[in-house]
Amino acid sequence: MSNDVLFEIKDLEVSYGSIAALKGISLEVRKGEIVTILGANGAGKTTTMRTISQLLKAKSGSIKFKGQELTQLPAHKIVKLGVSQSPEGRKVFGILTVEENLMLGAFVKTRMNKETLKWVYQLFPRLEERRKQLAGTLSGGEQQMLAIGRSLMSDPEMLLLDEPSLGLAPILVKAIFEQIKMIANKGLTVLLVEQNAKAALKLADRGYVLDVGKIALSGTSTELLASEKIQEAYLGKKS
Amino acid sequence: MDIFLQQLANGLTIGSIFALVALGYTMVYGVMKLINFAHGDMVAASAFVGLTIxxxxxxxxxxxxxxxxIFFLAAAVMACVGIMLERLAYRPLREAPRLSAVVxxxxxxxxxQNGIMLIWGPQMRIFPELIPQVYWDINGVVISLIQVIILALSVTLMIALYLFVEKTRMGAAIRASAIDQDAARLMGINVNKVIALIFIIGSSLGAVGGLFIGLYYRGITFNMGWQYGLYAFIAAILGGIGNIPGAMLGGMMLGLFQAFIAGYVSSTWADAFTFILLILILIVRPTGLLGERVAEKV
Structure with a gap:
């Protein structure tokens, strides 16, 4: 693992009106890492992801990708820099076909990368089988595959995955996490938001635990898995 | 039979105009979920702009x-007005409650409407005879060159728009923005640019519709936008608002319907029957004729 920091958040504060959602969080992601952000409902995980993609504007603090400040940029410029997100709730374009969804994923490319499309279909063969089907008619798991596949189509350097396991059966969660591993093996850096702490920590190199807008804990996955606090709060084990 | 064919020709002509104008309502609604009530008045303004040009x-x-x-210049002027309208009247209210944008x-x-009255006056103006008065009498059915041009040009524009929206990259961006603006932004789509684009397209098509109204009916008044806007708005709802082929279908249907009511019943009853049709269709299909959407799983 190299030591160069690819992505860095410093003292990030975000609020909805007068309600503070993020109260100054800092984290960093090195090139090639899988880093996970864990936390309960309302901890600020999705807020963090939406702020990185500039769908929400930060109140203060900085978000840097390869040294470039993101907080001053409009949302549509973020993908072009190489940061692509598969959002919470998938947000696939339901009345468009699978293929059209994937083509929209490559919107920032002047020409769609055929190799990437082939790779996405290799990762998720179901998508190729259903490429003419409307995305809204896919099952939840297939929609999740489509959301991840779509976010890969812009050939990003860093992938933001917001709760890919949400609402999926355990067997599908396992499959999706294996596919994320394969994506990371391709050299992509992954920032993964999860409630499923155990699965996420097994996959990730490092993790941060978010608790009501603050980083409560951080460390390598092994450290976090062994931590009593984590065991109690997120893995449901009393030691 | 003669009256049927005659009203068919008349209905297709006014239907084309309704459809062109309805597209402006439906495209703006599709992306912004906003009824652009100023669209009808933009159509009226276009006829006056055409007159001045x-x-x-x-x-x-x-x-x-x-x-x-004249067509290109009027469309260009109205496209600029459309962009200004969006910038000044709608963009500042993008995050505001929907009622504010409606107001x-x-x-x-x-x-x-009042701007038109101030510039061109409250009295009826006569639109120039840009197209020669050529008529063909086919077995008692009279068709004018103007009708043929209106129908042909409208159909061409609608096919072009359909292909643009369905087949091009910017068209895909429009469709994506209509479904989910945040998701569209995550794809790298500049939603502000998409919205400006639909105002340009909608206003230009409306401008062509306004010139057609001038050519076909000759007399233009500052407040005619209300009436034509209302018909086109009904056409958009009939077809399923937000749906582009729906607006085309709704416009043509409404034009034919009004022509047949005028031909077989009485033109004074055309409005009443128009609303009866609207109510009946909304009872049977609340989302309009083509306004069916696939449920999205969450």
Whole structure:
């Protein structure tokens, strides 16, 4: 693992009106890492992801990708820099076909990368089988595959995955996490938001635990898995 | 049979105009979930702009080149007005409750209507005879050159729009923005640019519709936008608002329906029957004829 920091958040504060959602969080992601952000409902995980993609504007603090400040940029410029997100709730374009969804994923490319499309279909063969089907008619798991596949189509350097396991059966969660591993093996850096702490920590190199807008804990996955606090709060084990 | 064919021809003509105008309502609604009440008045303004371009810029020339130039210039002027309308009346209210934007739309409508009255006066003006009065009598059914041009040009524009939206990259961006603006932004789509684009397209098509109204009916008044806007709005709802082929279908249907009511019942009853049709269709299909959406899983 190299030591160069690819992505860095410093003292990030975000609020909805007068309600503070993020109260100054800092984290960093090195090139090639899988880093996970864990936390309960309302901890600020999705807020963090939406702020990185500039769908929400930060109140203060900085978000840097390869040294470039993101907080001053409009949302549509973020993908072009190489940061692509598969959002919470998938947000696939339901009345468009699978293929059209994937083509929209490559919107920032002047020409769609055929190799990437082939790779996405290799990762998720179901998508190729259903490429003419409307995305809204896919099952939840297939929609999740489509959301991840779509976010890969812009050939990003860093992938933001917001709760890919949400609402999926355990067997599908396992499959999706294996596919994320394969994506990371391709050299992509992954920032993964999860409630499923155990699965996420097994996959990730490092993790941060978010608790009501603050980083409560951080460390390598092994450290976090062994931590009593984590065991109690997120893995449901009393030691 | 004669009256049927005659009203068919008339209905297709006014239907084309309704459809062109309805597209402006439906495209803006599709992306912004906003009824642009000022659209009808933009259509009216276009007829007056066309009149002024004819007298002031073209020196009352009616050559083919001059006529084409009038169409392009009027569409360009209205496209600019459309962009300004979006910037000034709608963009500042993007995050505001929807009712605020509706009130703003009604205000913009009144402003444009009164603007036309201030510039061109309250009395009826006569639109120039840009297209020669050529008529064909086919077994008792009279069809004018103007009708043929209106229908042909409208159908061409609608096919072009359909292909643009369905087949091009920017068209895909429009469709994506209509479904989910945040998701569209995550794809790298500049939603502000998409919204500006739909105002350009909608206003230009509306402008062509306004010129057609001038050509076909000749008399233009500052407040005619209300009436044509209302018909086109009904057409958009009939077809399923937000749905582009729906607006085309709704416009044609409404035009034919009004023509047949005028032909077989009485033109004074056309409005009443129009609303009866609207109510009946909304009872049977609340989302309009083509306004069916696939449920999205969450």
């Amino acid at each position: 004819y007298t002031q810029v073209m020196g009352q020339a009616t050559s083919l080149f001059a006529v084409i130039a 703003s739309a009604l205000g913009a409508s009144l402003m444009i």
